[in-house]
Amino acid sequence: MIRPLLLLVAALSGGAFASDQSQLDSHVKCPPFFGGAYRVLFIGDSITRHGVNQRTKDHLGWDHVSGMAASAPGKDYPSLLAEKISRSVNKPVVSCYHTYGGAGTVAGRLFSLGQVSATRPDLVVIQLGEHEKEEDGPKKLSRLYLELLRAVKAMPGHPAVIAVGPWAVIDRTPTGEYAGWAGTVDLSMMRMARLEGVPYATVRDLAAIPEARGWGTSLGVKWHPNDLGHALYAERIYTLFEAISPIKPTK
DSSP states (O other), rough: OOOOOOHHHHHHTTTSSOOOOOOSSSOOOOOOTTTTOOOEEOOOSSSTOOOOOHHIIIIOOOOOBBBBBOOOOGHHHHHHHHHHHHHHHHHTTTEEOOOOSSOOOHHHHHHHGGGGGOOOOEEEEOOOOOOGGGGHHHHHHHHHHHHHHHHHHHSSSOOOEEEEEOOSSOOOOOTTTHHHHHHHHHHHHHHHHHHHHHOEEHHHHTTTTTBBBOSSSSSHHHTOOOOOHHHHHHHHHHHHHHHOOOSSSOO
């Protein structure tokens, strides 16, 4: 059963920047491994993939499976990124999703990583940070995020890993960073990624674009990146992919 997404009222008011519920409880079995395809494992939260049931339809106006709040499945960032990578490597791309662990947290995805250990990805894309709790503090987040990065790099096949920071619809500091806890999360994750040699990109500039967010009838859904926001996510992550790809991308 997919848990309903809580309305992100606190996020919109500048406090906590995401609910403590997850949306990835409807698990997606990864297609079997076969030669000739480039495999991408997405480790994320509602921005990566949100399921649907009668409750999401009735209470959120959410009626399709995709990254929230893309207007259609093919318009979310995983789909757009897969298309870009497929053109780059001249291979079909198999997209897999780590939908285990609940709550959309770093800890949840880390401790359930074994559920997707057999996916044998060539690339892992990590999109997390929105569900971390301020009371847990930056030290715990940093430790768990570093453990997640190391565990992912040690997966069978030793995949390449790239990561993006949290999306937060909140105020910025005079220098452009997220204010408050969201800024701490972004900086903590960035530092751990650099320590582990994982390419990392912030999305705080994308979240600051009003036209890149807001779709549907629910405030919780509207908090997420819309079609433009997802397209910008795909571009940002593809830039990271270009930096690590041994194959010269063709645009």
